[in-house]
Amino acid sequence: MQDILAVVTIVVTGVMVGVEFAVAVFVNPILDRLPDNGGLNARSDGARVLGRAMPVWYFSSLVLGAVWAGVSWGEDGAGYVVAGAALLVSSIVLSVLLLVPTNSRSAKWSAEGPPEDWREQLGRWDRYHYLRVAVIVLAFALFVVALV
Known part of the structure; x- marks a missing residue:
């Protein structure tokens, strides 16, 4: 039963890591390159959709x-699981x-129009997101090590 719990935990966490990694490394950079700020509405929609799911x-x-x-608890690998959690x-x-906070604001930008510093706000969000991705990748890796 514990092995099933471990696998489910790794799969659920791993898929979450994959989504967040894809947003950081592929989706947002692609959207930011769209002409005429075309990615702004897509990022705003993404903030609404992923803001509910994540x-x-x-x-x-x-x-x-x-x-x-x-x-x-008390078994081999438990420390890795605790550290991952x-x-x-x-x-x-x-x-x-x-x-x-930035995500909540940006979710409204397509309807209300963005503030003048929207690029700076999204740039700051992206930097924090890279940090969050690094943290959850490490958590995922610790879970995998604990199972192995």
Whole structure:
């Protein structure tokens, strides 16, 4: 049963990491290169859509990691699971404090029009997002090491 929990945790976390990595490395840079600020509306829509889906995904990954940590406490690899879950906690804190405020504002920009400093705001969001991706990639890697 514990192995099934580990695999589910890794799959759920891994797919989340894949989505966030793709947004950081491929999707947003492609959207930013569209002419006439064409990517702004797409990023605004992405903020709305992913802004609803990702919190559920982050918390699901954390809950699965925490349950796995509890079930495996005292066994080989449990420290990796605890460290991975702790990194997911830090990614949620990072998200709430630094990413969500800009994301919430940018979700409204296609309807209201962007502020003059929208490029700077999105650039700052992207930098924080790279940091968050690094944190969740490390959490994912720790989960995989714990299973192996």
